[in-house]
Amino acid sequence: MELFGLYHYWTFAVLLMIGFYAVIAKSNLVKKLIGLYIFQSAVFLLYITMDKVDGGTAPIIQDGVTGQVFSNPIPQVLILTAIVVGISTTALGLAIVIRIKEAYGTIEEHEVREMDHRVA
Amino acid sequence: MVNLFAMFLLTLLIITAVAIVRTKDLFVAVMLTGIFSLLMSANFFILDAADVALTEAAIGAGITTVLLLGALALTAERERPVSAPRWLPLVVVAITAVVMIYATFDKPRLGDPLAPVHQHVAPWYLEMTPVLIGIPNVVTAILGSFRGYDTLGELIVIFTACIGVLFLLGVPRGEGHQPPGNGAAPPDVALSHHLIPRVVGRLIFPFIVLFGLYVQFHGEFGPGGGFQGGAIIAAGIVLYTLLEGENSSFSAVPRWTLVAMAAGGAILYGAVGIAGMVMGGNFLNYSVLSNDPVLGQQMGILIIEAGVGITVCGALLTIFHVINAREHC
Amino acid sequence: MDFFDIISWILFTTGGAFVFIGGLGALRLPNFYTRLHAASLTDSIGTILIMTAIMFQAGWSLAAIKLITILGFLMLTSPTATYALANAALLSGMKPGKPEYDKEGY
Numbered sequence: 001m002e003l004f005g006l007y008h009y010w011t012f013a014v015l016l017m018i019g020f021y022a023v024i025a026k027s028n029l030v031k032k033l034i035g036l037y038i039f040q041s042a043v044f045l046l047y048i049t050m051d052k053v054d055g056g057t058a059p060i061i062q063d064g065v066t067g068q069v070f071s072n073p074i075p076q077v078l079i080l081t082a083i084v085v086g087i088s089t090t091a092l093g094l095a096i097v098i099r100i101k102e103a104y105g106t107i108e109e110h111e112v113r114e115m116d117h118r119v120a
Numbered sequence: 121m122v123n124l125f126a127m128f129l130l131t132l133l134i135i136t137a138v139a140i141v142r143t144k145d146l147f148v149a150v151m152l153t154g155i156f157s158l159l160m161s162a163n164f165f166i167l168d169a170a171d172v173a174l175t176e177a178a179i180g181a182g183i184t185t186v187l188l189l190g191a192l193a194l195t196a197e198r199e200r201p202v203s204a205p206r207w208l209p210l211v212v213v214a215i216t217a218v219v220m221i222y223a224t225f226d227k228p229r230l231g232d233p234l235a236p237v238h239q240h241v242a243p244w245y246l247e248m249t250p251v252l253i254g255i256p257n258v259v260t261a262i263l264g265s266f267r268g269y270d271t272l273g274e275l276i277v278i279f280t281a282c283i284g285v286l287f288l289l290g291v292p293r294g295e296g297h298q299p300p301g302n303g304a305a306p307p308d309v310a311l312s313h314h315l316i317p318r319v320v321g322r323l324i325f326p327f328i329v330l331f332g333l334y335v336q337f338h339g340e341f342g343p344g345g346g347f348q349g350g351a352i353i354a355a356g357i358v359l360y361t362l363l364e365g366e367n368s369s370f371s372a373v374p375r376w377t378l379v380a381m382a383a384g385g386a387i388l389y390g391a392v393g394i395a396g397m398v399m400g401g402n403f404l405n406y407s408v409l410s411n412d413p414v415l416g417q418q419m420g421i422l423i424i425e426a427g428v429g430i431t432v433c434g435a436l437l438t439i440f441h442v443i444n445a446r447e448h449c
Numbered sequence: 450m451d452f453f454d455i456i457s458w459i460l461f462t463t464g465g466a467f468v469f470i471g472g473l474g475a476l477r478l479p480n481f482y483t484r485l486h487a488a489s490l491t492d493s494i495g496t497i498l499i500m501t502a503i504m505f506q507a508g509w510s511l512a513a514i515k516l517i518t519i520l521g522f523l524m525l526t527s528p529t530a531t532y533a534l535a536n537a538a539l540l541s542g543m544k545p546g547k548p549e550y551d552k553e554g555y
Contacts, residue, residue, distance in 0.1 A: 004123045005230025011130040013220035017213045018137045025209035028199040030146055030191065034153055037184070038137050041160050044176075048169045053238060054231040058170040059258040060342060061250055069233070071168040072242045073258045077267060079172050080259070081274045084347055084432070087179050087187075088281030091439045094191040095288040098446065101195045108200050314536060320529040324522065 008049040015042035027109045029097045033090060040086045044079045051075040126166045133159050144199050150188045157181035170343035171259045174335070178351040183436055186358055190443040254414045255340040255421065263345065264421035268404045271424070272393070275386050275431055282382050282435035289442045314363075321363040328356035336429045340421065346428025353429070354436040366444065378441065381434025388427035392420055457505035464498030471495060482545045485535055492527035496520070 019042060022035025056071040101107050104115055136159065140152045157180030164173035228235035249261045263271055336349025361369035393404040400408050406420025407413035467490055474487025500520045507513045539545070 002229065004127065005227070006224060007127050007130060008230060009224035009227060010221055011134060013217050013224065014134055015137055016220070017217040018134070018141055020216075021209055021213045022141045024212075025206045026141070026199070027202050028146070028196070030188070030195060031141075031149065031199055034140060034149055034188070037153060038140065038156065041156065041180075044172070045160065045163065048164050048167050048172060049230060050235075050237050051169060052167045052231050053233050056168055056231075058168050058343070059246065060170070061246075061256050061258060063256075070246055070258070072238050073245060073262055074242050075237070076169045076172050076259050077262045077270075079169070080175055080263060080345075080347065081270060083172070083175050083179055084274055085277050087184055088278045090184060091187055092281050092284045092288075094187060094443070095285040095439075098191055098194050098443070099288055107195050110202065314533065316536075317529055317533045320525060324525060327522070 005049075008045070012042050012046045012049070015039075015045065029100065029107045029109060030094075032109075033093050033097065036093075037086070037090060040082070044082060047075040047079050047082075122166060126163065129159055129163050129166070133163070144201065146192055146197055146199055147189075150185060150192060153188065154181050154185040157184065171257070171345065171348075174343050174348045175351075178348050178355070182355045183351055183358075183440075186355075186440060187443065190440065194443070194446055194448060252414065253417045253421070255418060257340055257342060257344075259343075260339045260345050260421065260425070264424055265406060265417055268393075268424065271428065272386075272389055272404070275389055275428055278435045279382055279386050279431060282438050285439045285442055289446055292447075318363050321359055325356055325360050328359070329353055332356060336425065337422075339425055340418070346425040347432055349425075350429035350432030351436065354433045354440070357433075357437055358440055361441070361444070366441070369441075373437070375441075378434050378438045381430050382438055383431075383434075385427040385429070385431025385434065388430070389424050392423050392427070396420070453505045453508075457502040460498050460502035460505070464495050464502060467491070467498065468495040480545070481538060481543055482535065485531060485538075489528070489531040492531060493524075496523050496527065 016039060019035045019037070019039030022038065023032050026032055026035065051072040051074070053069055053071050056069045059070040059073040059076070061070075062068075097107055100112065104112050106112060106115075133156065136152055136156045140149050140156065143149050143152070157176060161173045161177040161181065164176055228237075232238075245262055245266065246258060249255070249258045253261045253265055255261055332349045332352035332355075334349075335344040335352055336346060337344075339345030339349070357369065357373060360372070392406070392409075396405040396408055397403050406417045409416035409420055471487050471490030474490070475484050478484045478487055497520065500516055500523075504513050504516050507516065
């Protein structure tokens with residue numbers, strides 16, 4: 001099942017680059033934040049892909065069932081933390097974008113930079 | 121067969137991501153982000169990560185969509201296209217993608233039990249959890265007890281985001297806008313002519329909160345825990361606010377309660393740690409909380425998960441209310 | 450039991466066919482309201498058939514009770530969401546009954 005695992009990693013690489021492209025090439029600030037969200041999700045996919053074991057199940061130990069193969073619980077703990085941290089940064093980023101809109105009247109990055117150059 | 125389905129879901133993920141980047145309408149982009157989160161959650165479930173799938177569905181597909189929509193209402197609705205050609209980012213992105221795909225050929229095979237990531241600590245955790253802590257869900261045991269410090273730090277992160285948003289958006293806007301007097305409330309923006317969603321919303325709201333509490337307290341026996349439970353309860357109260365209006369929501373869960381919840385959960389977590397120190401162990405050592413160390417661990421995990429749920433619920437609700445109450449410029 | 454297996458597979462296939470028809474309709478029908486009508490197929494009949502098929506697969510256990518609860522919840526909320534969407538479109542001025550393609554995407 002080489003192709004199965006490799007396909008997961010290729011999806012991670014492609015998604016990472018799609019999110020990164022949205023961050024660097026798009027000029028709308030909300031689009032950049034959404035691109036950052038896609039970037040984060042791709043990293044989560046990579047970590048969770050690494051935790052699967054052949055024939056394993058979710059790491060919940062049930063009484064009386066011995067000899068069960070479990071998937072690795074550690075990347076899941078890391079990603080649980082990372083998801084909550086991700087939404088914290090997204091919420092803070094959205095608050096900053098709202099304030100930028102109120103101060104400049106626009107949320108396009110090139111227009112904001114033009115206004116700064118005109119004033120300065 | 122499951123492998124084929126997983127590959128199909130991954131292809132859908134890529135198609136959705138491309139659509140998000142290419143569309144010019146921001147509303148469409150936000151809706152597609154919700155779909156993206158849900159597909160990612162399905163992928164996590166296929167890869168045996170039940171806790172993470174629940175968290176991604178509750179927080180990613182639920183709360184993030186609401187926050188993005190609230191921010192969209194205050195900013196723009198369409199993206200304005202740029203005139204300059206964008207070939208340099210495309211080239212950089214393409215080269216990096218090719219390099220990363222070349223690097224993936226060296227990774228261990230998916231599911232290999234002999235991969236380095238499955239050695240060292242992971243078998244120790246799987247072995248020692250029934251002995252030392254005695255709860256079935258290993259992920260909650262690691263999150264709450266073995267790696268309790270990280271969870272405390274994460275709780276402080278979400279609390280910091282809450283007070284950061286409060287600093288930025290909590291003050292009513294200054295010149296040009298006359299904020300209403302202290303006693304007057306802003307006009308009620310309930311969906312008064314949407315009868316059916318209001319009736320159904322009032323019907324299912326107690327069940328949403330009940331399910332959130334179930335997920336919160338069953339975190340030790342199955343997928344669940346503080347983050348998921350807190351996010352589900354927050355989503356229920358967001359539904360109530362959207363249907364009944366801000367005033368009803370604030371008379372049910374007033375502002376000071378939300379801030380107290382956001383701070384109180386983190387204080388509860390720290391208090392459990394300090395209680396461990398007072399009773400003779402290290403900070404965040406739960407074994408000394410009772411005579412039987414295993415029972416002490418279980419009590420400790422229960423209390424800190426409650427703290428986590430309270431803070432997550434309070435913080436997410438505060439952020440939502442602050443964005444909701446901001447007047448459109 | 451084999452009998453339950455056969456029933457559940459028949460229900461799966463029928464449910465899948467309805468979901469496919471709903472998706473096809475959401476793509477090909479001309480107006481917003483007709484597309485909404487097609488998409489609501491997946492919410493109602495598709496969900497009922499597929500959930501019933503899973504219940505037959507699960508047998509008579511705690512999982513079946515949970516599935517009945519989930520089905521009840523979905524039956525309550527999905528048609529409400531479809532109604533809310535149609536109501537919002539009507540209130541924002543989109544007129545039903547005109548088979549036209551929208552100009553700037555859907």
